[in-house]
Amino acid sequence: MNLKSIERVGVTSFPAHYSGPTLGEVGEHRAIEEIVAAAPSRRNGDDAAVLNHASPNSRAVATTDMLVEGRHFRVDWSTPEEIGRKSIVQNFADIEAMGARPIAALLAVSAPPHTPVSYLRGIAAGIHQKVEEYSAELVGGDLTSGNDLVLSVTAIGSLGGSRPELTLDRARPGQRVVAHGHIGWSAAGLALLERFGRDLRRIPEHLIPLLDAHFTPRLNPGRGVVARATGATCMTDNSDGLIVDLSTIARRSGVSIDLHSADITPPPIIYEAAEILDADPWEWVLTGGEDHTLLATTAGDPPSGFRVIGRVGRGDAVTIDGQPPRYGHGWVSF
Amino acid sequence: MNLKSIERVGVTSFPAHYSGPTLGEVGEHRAIEEIVAAAPSRRNGDDAAVLNHASPNSRAVATTDMLVEGRHFRVDWSTPEEIGRKSIVQNFADIEAMGARPIAALLAVSAPPHTPVSYLRGIAAGIHQKVEEYSAELVGGDLTSGNDLVLSVTAIGSLGGSRPELTLDRARPGQRVVAHGHIGWSAAGLALLERFGRDLRRIPEHLIPLLDAHFTPRLNPGRGVVARATGATCMTDNSDGLIVDLSTIARRSGVSIDLHSADITPPPIIYEAAEILDADPWEWVLTGGEDHTLLATTAGDPPSGFRVIGRVGRGDAVTIDGQPPRYGHGWVSF
Structure with a gap:
């Protein structure tokens, strides 16, 4: 994500309560x-x-x-x-x-x-x-x-051990796509910040977890090791946006990926934020990134802590319920 | 070393011959x-x-x-x-x-x-x-x-192997202090640049190795591994200045270090640069840093490629021929 709204003044202004020597x-x-x-x-x-x-x-x-x-x-x-x-x-x-x-x-x-x-x-x-x-x-x-x-x-x-590392090129048709962690929360939190600043009087309290997801994405330690130990073949983290990151797997593995919309439907907290901001919650889910959700493929059951969100197929596209996604762009630095 | 002479204009100006897309x-x-x-x-x-x-x-x-x-x-x-x-x-x-x-x-x-x-x-x-x-x-x-x-x-x-790594705290009284690489060359090169810029019409050709030492310090690959394999106990690289870097070893090891002035005497190329700039070549040798010369201690003969420059003793000071060094400061970032 890009902090597009910031204006550079050339000199970083640290908040006044960080006092003391420089x-x-x-x-x-x-x-x-x-x-x-x-x-x-x-x-x-x-x-x-x-x-x-x-x-x-x-x-x-x-x-x-x-x-x-x-x-x-x-x-x-x-x-x-x-x-x-x-x-x-x-x-x-x-x-x-x-x-x-x-x-x-x-x-x-x-x-x-x-x-x-x-x-x-x-x-x-x-x-x-x-x-x-x-x-x-x-x-x-x-x-x-x-x-x-x-x-x-x-x-x-x-x-550890001799099992192969989870590279981006080992997704195979017929495998499941699985995820651990929230998707779209960080982008929703950033959108709230861009509208309201970090002004807790203006942001409903029950939406605070979205800000938290933006400031400190949560990831349970060890999920990657568990996934490798229990049959995942390919893995990445959702850093640039769900579609962009899965497209990288699709391209590198020479496969297509179809997501099930029902399994990535934004939860109520995201819908509420979208309503306040008059935004489309699906844009956050599909392009947001920075959640650092682990995304993997596996031929077997989802590793502990992971849920199924789609299926690997033949071809080269990333689709949702067989259709091209509404949003496909993601975060780039330039 | 600090590029004290630079004035920030806020925007980096790349030389014009790096053309093409940005x-x-x-x-x-x-x-x-x-x-x-x-x-x-x-x-x-x-x-x-x-x-x-x-x-x-x-x-x-x-x-x-x-x-x-x-x-x-x-x-x-x-x-x-x-x-x-x-x-x-x-x-x-x-x-x-x-x-x-x-x-x-x-x-x-x-x-x-x-x-x-x-x-x-x-x-x-x-x-x-x-x-x-x-x-x-x-x-x-x-x-x-x-x-x-x-x-x-x-x-x-x-x-590799079980031999201990060459930390800063294993110099012992009686050991030799040894060095691999030039000392003071980078600082001499920087001093030439600060006076003349990179203007090869103004810098005598035989002093170019000093500029080279500043722009690309040379270090023969593998000297550190050789030193560890052949008895060095303690090692650092000369990055912040000879006296400062050896003082770190002295402090961490609880020892004193006496350098032999004859073994660190600047070579003619450094003296010539000093004469042109009306500078003291010893300041470059003792405080320059950025040469990335390897400095080690050993109880035995100097490892291949190293020369003896001093001796470890009891106490806590770094001296030259038993006297406090003329220059002791070094590079700090703030």
Whole structure:
């Protein structure tokens, strides 16, 4: 998704309640100490971090994602803890989507000198909370000054055993398409924010889970490993939009995918938000992305925690009940 | 080192000879295709990259470094190929400094929409050239838009066998301090650039190796692995300045380090640059950093390719011929 509505003023304005010394005032070393204190790891602090594998002969899996202020988050909408948590979830979802277990993260940050240290500490605290949930660690990083606040997270996972990883090219006709997690919630939350800002007096309380889904997408740790262990062949996470992400699987696997509209019908909470905003809830479901829902294919029963949403067939199209989807675009950076 | 002399104008001005379409014109997908074409890898293109270990039971080693335009490089001084090469060398030096072998890199880029695609392709080509030298691969990445041109590279290495990694805390009194690579050359090159710009009519031809050392620090692949295999106990790379980096070893190991001035005396090329610039060559040697020289300690003979530059003792100071160094500061980001 694109934060189209933001206007750049050239200088990041951090909310006033992040007071206290700035990065420019305390310097690099003290700022790094604060990050390490907020997200402690025995492996951190050397030229590079050494990762012990969980199981002998396991393979390493690695992915990276960059978050740019004004582009992927806004400091007036998100708390630093939320930014930190999201930066981990979106990377760990990619690790899980290979069927691997996230074990470590590295964080590189560019921040303007007027960034409050308390803000950076909040990002580190959010990261720590999320890596702890996965029994992983923030094992290293880099901090530098720049005009933009930019977070670059790399996640490393462990892929045990000899079963193949869950690549994008192994969907086969006749298999089921299955999903774990919400679809369209993050986009609905963003649409509410774009209309109302983060003004809780204007957003009905029962719609708050949509904002939460946008600020900190939820994914139960270990679903990717479970799916790989119980017969999934192909997996990705819904990051760019349901149709776009499934189209990638279809193209790479040389198959078609037909979704059952009844199995991806938006729940009442999404319909309510759509009514308030005079929007089409199906657009959020089909193009929203950023939910980091795991999407997989399997010849057998859905892995624990997954539900069936469609079927793999011959051909190359992604359809809904056999028809072309109403919305097919997704998130691109340029 | 800090590019203190740069004035931010808010918008990166790419040299005019990088013509052709921009990122904003071709879009994210085509731009990623260009990067993958310039630095091909079979492992790239899925949610995450799976790394096969070189040897059974080897451990993974990971590090990250961020390069911000105007801060770590200037587009009017460096070619994109040089920026790409340097981004790899500085990360792989950290992997080597653990005694590990670099096997993979990930690249996250934030770039303004007016960035020429040919410029990005140049960065990828430089990265590819350098990872090839190490028999490593660029296995994944992320591309997003932002105001700044920011590169975030993560390097992953393989640490084979059960011998301990070369941490910062294992220097012991009586050991030798050894070095592989030039010291002070990058700082001398930067000083020439700050005075003359990259104007080859104004810089004597025989000083060009100093510019080269700044733009693409050289490090023979495998020196870190050799050092670990032949008795080094402790290792780092000279990234922030010789005195600062050795002080880190001294502090972490609880030892003192005495350097022999005769073994770190600047060579004639550095003296010549200093004379032209009316500078003190020792300041470059002692505080320059960014050479990514490997610095290690060992109880035995210097590992192949290393030379003795000092001795580990009891205490906590870093000295030169027993005296406090004339310059002790180093590079910090804020």
